[in-house]
Amino acid sequence: MRQDPNIHLDRCPHCSVAKPNLSQVCGAETRDSAQRNPRRWIGYSCRTCGGVLLTVARKTDGGWEDIYKIWPSSQVVDDSVPDRAKQFLNQAINSIHAPSGAVMLAASSVDAMLKEIGLSQGNLYSRIKLAAEGHLITNEMAEWAHEVRLDANDQRHADEDAGLPDETDAQRSIEFVMALAQFLFVLPSRVRSGRGK
Structure with a gap:
């Protein structure tokens, strides 16, 4: 993706609105102390939420390369998260502009995760309690899960x-x-992958 006056992302990393209108609001070119590593930094503002994201591109002999990094990056749910829990979580992230819905979807994702690890009896309250009693999550995590x-x-x-x-x-x-x-899926998956190597 080029650093044009407007850039195109699927979602704003701040408000998660789909196809945000992102317009350039500032920019600077920098080099290190030895006048190497030329980079161009451009800030883009979302017309929906007013949030700003920063992009960076490197200069080569042929001109400026494509953007290689964007801050903040969009939230991405790891592929090791089971599908149902992942879908609820992605929907929560994508609907953050509708906070009531996002909160309910977040709780649904918690419920789906606990069911995935074998805690399917009772309601969400009892599943959280069983997860803590079985040391599948910490007491502090259980308290936060109850808040959600x-x-x-x-x-x-x-x-x-x-x-x-x-x-x-x-x-x-x-x-x-x-x-x-x-805690429940991503780290165990990485440990299994690392030990397998």
Whole structure:
């Protein structure tokens, strides 16, 4: 992808809106102290959320290469996460602009992960409790999982005493689910792969 006045991404890494309108707002060219390693940095702003992302490209004899790095990068769910849990988590990430839905989808992903590791009896509350008692997750992780569960319940049952979540609340739920996925599936998969080599 070239550093043009507008760049095209599938989703904004800040608000996850599909096909964001990303326009250049700033730029700079830099070199190291020995005048080597020329790079061009361009910042692009999302017209939906106002978030800015930074891109970098290197210069070669033929001109500027394509973008090789973007910050922040979009959240990506690892392929080692089981499909149902992964689908719920991807949908939560992609709907962060609709925080109530994102929170409920995050809780659904937690539920799918616990079912995947063999905890299919009872409800989500009991599955979280069993996961902690069986030392499949830490007590702190269980407490955070319960917070995600309760936040989702507030939205699912339209609890009038509970406030509506904002994007920060949704991001916190997604952050936990990403951490749980790392703990239950991604790290064990990497350990198996590393030991296999």
